[in-house]
Amino acid sequence: MRRLFHYPLCAFSRIVRFIISEKHLDCELIYQVPWEPFEELFEYNLLGSIPLLADISGIFIHGNSAIREYLEETYPEISLINGDFQQRAEARRIADWFAFTFYWDVYLPIVDEKIFKRFSKAVNKSPEPGKVRSAGTKLSTHMEYIAWLADRRNWLAGKEFSIADIYAASFISVLDYLGIITWNKYEIAKGWYAKVKSRPGFRGILGDNLPQVPPSAEYSNPDF
């Protein structure tokens, strides 16, 4: 059986879950908090970090673009990096944008404050409300960028649903789970996210519910 070591509120874990689900692949999800790496994970990938995919062939894949490209190469029947060269590059460009710029500008400061500082023993615990405020300001710019794309295209990278939507939705959905996103400020981005929410492949993610960190009121609601 395929297995994914993941943490529900880790955007990179969500990306893999979303891809796997869109490709109709079975997968056993193994809950793993990111701040307490399993020794088992250390052995597999030296770094002990999640997500880690153990595929049915017995191989272990670790790393953001490594897992994504592996799944696309191995299971191309339902393609999530689709279209011509320009289209595929556009999907990857937007994926990079979220994995890199959005991650550091917005996602990490918020998740660090709301999750890591609360549960992890390893990180510095002093609250930094300024960091969350500054991340919130940057969030607006990114939501406007999503709106700019969604206003001109069917999905973020073009006509077809792709990893661009998967990356964006995986990051945004963690922040939405935490109640960070004021959707009525972002009508166009909200329209795009409503479409993502209605995809069967996203259902598992919308079903997440951690006892210690319950989701925001509208998190799983299709009419939010």
Place this chain on the structure above:
Amino acid sequence: MRRLFHYPLCAFSRIVRFIISEKHLDCELIYQVPWEPFEELFEYNLLGSIPLLADISGIFIHGNSAIREYLEETYPEISLINGDFQQRAEARRIADWFAFTFYWDVYLPIVDEKIFKRFSKAVNKSPEPGKVRSAGTKLSTHMEYIAWLADRRNWLAGKEFSIADIYAASFISVLDYLGIITWNKYEIAKGWYAKVKSRPGFRGILGDNLPQVPPSAEYSNPDF
């Protein structure tokens, strides 16, 4: 003619130059400092950031994994993401490691201090020596990881030279240009880097010489 908008001391630009050169592709390099984006770049990629590749087909590619995967898909004759699924995933995993963890742990704090603060008007100018010291400490850990890989494998990801070596060498070479790396502390990593330095595809990068920031004494020396 193929064109690359790049900055010599930008590791992501170096990755693209190195890939292009290893694949024996012609390319005109267009010098572009990262802190003063061309309007031309804004038009092409909305973000105005480098590197930006304008390929001969007339398409523009932007973004770390987007350019890399585009070049591999379009010019597969000399493959830099090679071998079986596991091998390719390993090359991408290591590439991700440098583009993400090494970038934020080591590269950015140092380049920010040594380059951006000196030349860019946009960033906060106050020197933060503590940031560079902490990055230097983390550099040791990463160099040990390179040694761990280089000790067990012909190249970082396995038997063949790959994007793993290209990413690692592109980041390391910027720090080496700035004179940050005390090579006699890292004998095994040094052995690997000497092999990279001897590759014809790396010659262009070793020839970099910015008038305002001259390279360190041993930067281009094969016997360093």
